[in-house]
Amino acid sequence: MADTAVEHGAEAGGAGMPQLDFSTFPNQIFWLVVTLIVIYFILSRVALPRIGAVLAERQGTITNDIAAAEELKQRAQEAEAAYEKALVDARAEAGKIVDTAKADIQAELDVQLAKADAEIAAQTAESEKAIAEIQAGAADAVKAVAKDTAKEIVAAMGGKADAKAITAAVTARMKG
């Protein structure tokens, strides 16, 4: 154990730290330089260009995909606009059809109404004529009855009925 400790101390040099054993420095420095040069050439010739290319390619792919997505979105928006327009047109068309139908119905209605009015008017006129006839008939009958009655009354009063005078009197009375 003492042997190893002495050996150890001798190897490690000052303060027992292998880091401060200057005899190993040339060795470490030489191999470090070799290692760094090897790593540098591997990285700069193979690894870094490759990784850079892969990253650039991915970025390109992503950019293209985004552009494609943008285009699809625009097309979807256009389709939506077309759909909206079609809907508006259809609504306008429907409104027009409704208006036309309303106008047609109105015209038909007006014609029918006019016809009905005319018929009603004709019938009214006919009825009035009939009523007038009936009235005239009734007035004549009343006149005849009144004349007869007046003649009877005058006769009953003991007078001699003057037909002409009675007719004139009845006519005047009926007019009044």
Add this chain to the structure above:
Amino acid sequence: MADEAHSAEGGLSFHPLDQFEVHRLFGEGPIHWYTITNVTMWMAIAVVCIVLLLVIGTRKRAVVPSRTQSVAETLYGFVYTMVEDVTGKDGIKYFPYIFTLFIFILISNFLGLLPMSFTTTSHIAVTAILAFAVFFTVTIIGFVKNGAAFLGLFWVSSAPLALRPILAIIEVISYFVRPVSHSIRLAGNLMAGHAVLKVFAGFAQVGFIIAPVAILGVVAIYALEVLVSAIQAYVFTILTCVYLKDALHPSH
């Protein structure tokens, strides 16, 4: 110190610093600069891991990534954004260098957390080289891009005239302290964390009352060390970006 612990506890031995020793992988003898050591091995493992993650993991070049590719892309995006945000557009061309530093430190830190492993980034020799490389590169870039105007970094033109020389001295000192703090921060954090882990592991040998507590401590410190590993790699990288920004745009 190890001996004291040994004699006091009887059979208990603490060697929290043994894990940092550099030794030959094959045979005996002195360590030369070219000797294959555990440093070589663990740096090679780091390279293999980086290749697995960033090259093999991304070989399909999938637009919809697999898990490994997703991790590689996240790391790439993380560092790229950091470089772009901190240094601006003209710092992007230094991205491969910064990413090299980041991925090396990150992978080495995580590999160091494997039991029985060797943490290359816990050595001041390694982190100092990284930090001085950043320091010299950034200074040279500063002078090449801006010429003498780069010295305007030390001349705080928004301060009152009387204060400017004093501030300039402080700025110069702080500029030259950068590589020191930059390297010691990384190595110190990792070394301390790993040493503490080892000390807790040593206590776990003691007995039935201390051992569960020590093991809980190991688990807690380990979790903290995972966090520290990632954060120190991040801190090293973002400071590199900040220094680079100073070099590219020295005016305050």
